[in-house]
Amino acid sequence: MKSNSINKCFISVFLLFASAHLWAQKVNQSYRVETITMPAGLTSENGAVEFLPDGRLVASFTRGEVMIYNPLTKEWKLFAEGLHDPLGILVISNSELLVMQRPELTRIKDTDGDGQADLYEKVTDDFGLSGNYHEFNYGPVKDKDGNLFIALNSSSGGGDIRAEVRGEINPLGRDKSGKGQMFSNTPYRGWVMKLSPSGHLEPIASGFRSPNGIGFDLEGNLFANDNQGDWIGTSALHHVVKGRFYGHPGTLVWEKGWNKGNPFFLPIPVLDSMRTRGAVLFPHGIIANSPTQPIVDATGGKFGPFSGQLLVGEMNRERIVRVMLERVGGELQGACIPFLDGNGLRKGNNRLVFGPDGSLWVGQNSHGWLGDQGIQRIIYTGKQPADILSMNLTEKGFDLVFTQPLNKTTALELKNYVFRHYFYKYHSKYGSDQFDVQNIAVTDMQISEDLRKVSLTLSSLKPGYVYELNLGDIKTASGEELTNKVICYTLNKLKTSSL
């Protein structure tokens, strides 16, 4: 008993230390974090958070529970149980959900009105399942035409396939000589799939390693985040377009008419020429190590000034990341920046949903990796953030727009804009170092009359590089410090005057 109380005492001291020092957090006055009390006995490793039309929150958990939370009474109720690692929910009505679990997409319905589900109907299971521990499934999300999209994780080389699998086995989807690489031995592991309203499940895009989280922006573009590892130099946000391949080779064996043998043994330049690069790269150790679900801020200003941009959860840190995109040369690319660090936020930020009041609910998970448990809520206090609103590529450099007018003196100092560029290699190795790291000089700058826009000219711009900008001590006109000082732009395509 004695050792127990010592342990507890130590843990609380330890947590105090951890939170006090972590990433030298500043108090964020624009957003505050609230922690939701979870029901006793629940191992609250969260797989999904969504809202019902009646304003209640529905959440799923690793041990198979689906629970409903009433934000007014703060009461939890069990809706369904026994599911296999449910990692996604699409709400149909107050009594009907689509839930993505390991073996299938399932319609779960309370048909007798007692508040608990009694019907568990298969919607689709038309994909392979080898029983490898890493075969997580994500989604579904729905487009305006009623098509559903799900993402299937590749299988992990850290494990194997089971003696009995569902679906055909293609041994070519794995490089057994290369230890630890993810693989795709059963159909469509590592693919994004489209389920038409008629029920046909169609593979649409390949090359995903661990696409934990898919989502749309306001224009209906579909995105999936992939996690750093073998063939993924650093984590990335991908714009999912039908027919494209996003880099992880094993998945290619499920392409229609694939006749090039084991894709792991194709020359890297060949694979590289086939792949679509990430629209936004999340530099590892800088922005995110394990990005999760992208969600568009569709609150129309209720959540602050970042309407239309994407927010992305991060597992490894007490962080939510913000992504801003633009179309350059016909393709989406853009920048990522921390959105919120700490301020009570935990790690393991796995699922995001906006509540009816415009607050952001965050479900947390670790699942054996780095993370936390539970659900938190991020609320906009109404105080305008002091932050970069957008970063756009120009022909000569970048335009930065800020959420507030800047202090002119600090904003005009060239030394307050430190750029460096680097690229990540595409290879079978786990992750990539940064290559050709170079500081890029800012040679000229201009500030707009309203002091909100800074136009920077760089000494050079090179496609295929991440441009990381570190801001110095720039103040807003009212003397505030900027909340975030590092922003990373993924330059896939240059802006040319003709476009």
Place this chain on the structure above:
Amino acid sequence: MRFVKISFSFLLALLSILQVYAQSNADTVRTIKIDVLVGLQFDLVRFNAKPGEMLKLIFSNSDDMSHNLLITKPGARLEVVNQALSLSEKGPSMDYIPNSSSVLYSIPVVNPNQFRTLSFTVPKQEGVYPYVCTLPGHGFIMFGAMYVNSDGKMPDIKDDLNIPPNRRETDHAVSSNQSMKHNEHPKEIKALHPYSPISPYLYRVFIDGASPAAIAVSLTKDLSYCWDAGTCRLRFAWRGGFLDNSELWKGKGDVSAKVIGEVFFRDHTDFPFYLKDRGKIPEYDYKGYSLINRYPEFHYTLNGIDFFELILPKEDGSGLIRKFRIPNVKNTVWFNTIPLDGAIYESSSGKWQENTLKLSASQAKEFIITMSKKERDLK
């Protein structure tokens, strides 16, 4: 302070000389192996070393993310972890190793399935030297302690504040287990769910002896069965307990649920049903289940014909009652069994032809098959 600094750099210089010396005598060096467990843990969270001893540290990484390993001055773990964090965007290119006098030795980032070694001389000063992974976020939970002393002592592991809290027990990390054996010491029982599961209830789960799309159902009377949505059939049934999911739920889940109890039936037929053409395996398609008084009634199609199957426990606990409905059946249905599968069969209708039950279309609309555990297996 100044004196301390000077003496420390002197010590460092001395150490590096010793290190060179140590490398030339590598075969006399004691080896310490450290690997990585799931959930950001070193497998070895503490070890003893003699002051001035030469050690070879092999750090292998069987995890699926990258890690490094830094040995710090006594008491300097959190300081170094925070220094590593403040490297910010420079972290990756520096292997998350800060330029700090508190870092004594370091092994740069080791990627999954790689290893690196470090040969070094243990400090002469006795003390507890932390080792830690300083990748962002890892350092607060992923650490251990090198006890440098000549008497080889370490505190009781339960009271060891130099190792992560969850490693201060020799017991397994998860004590929750519905089927805890009676002779085990009572541990702190953690609830499995926010409710007490009351049979009947089920888990969709990875379990040996079925496809990965299995459904395990706990009935009353200590009976359980596994119905396989991947193959649309009852695979096996057991008596005693239900499942132990503790390993499955502990980390990444690279294990199967454990069956608690004794399996008394396993289906060995090529398929339990033939329709119309005897000997031909029908095309199956799983449709789902609905809960009737919490018992799942499975719905599937065979050659496009709807089948419903509800499995209940026999009142005396000796087997299963399987209630079938095939409302739209138009032809003969054969139900197949194999002797030695562990069960004795009875049916509410139809005609047994050796081990096969033949049901006419009208009989097959609703029928019951009772499967009892064979007498000779009963104790």
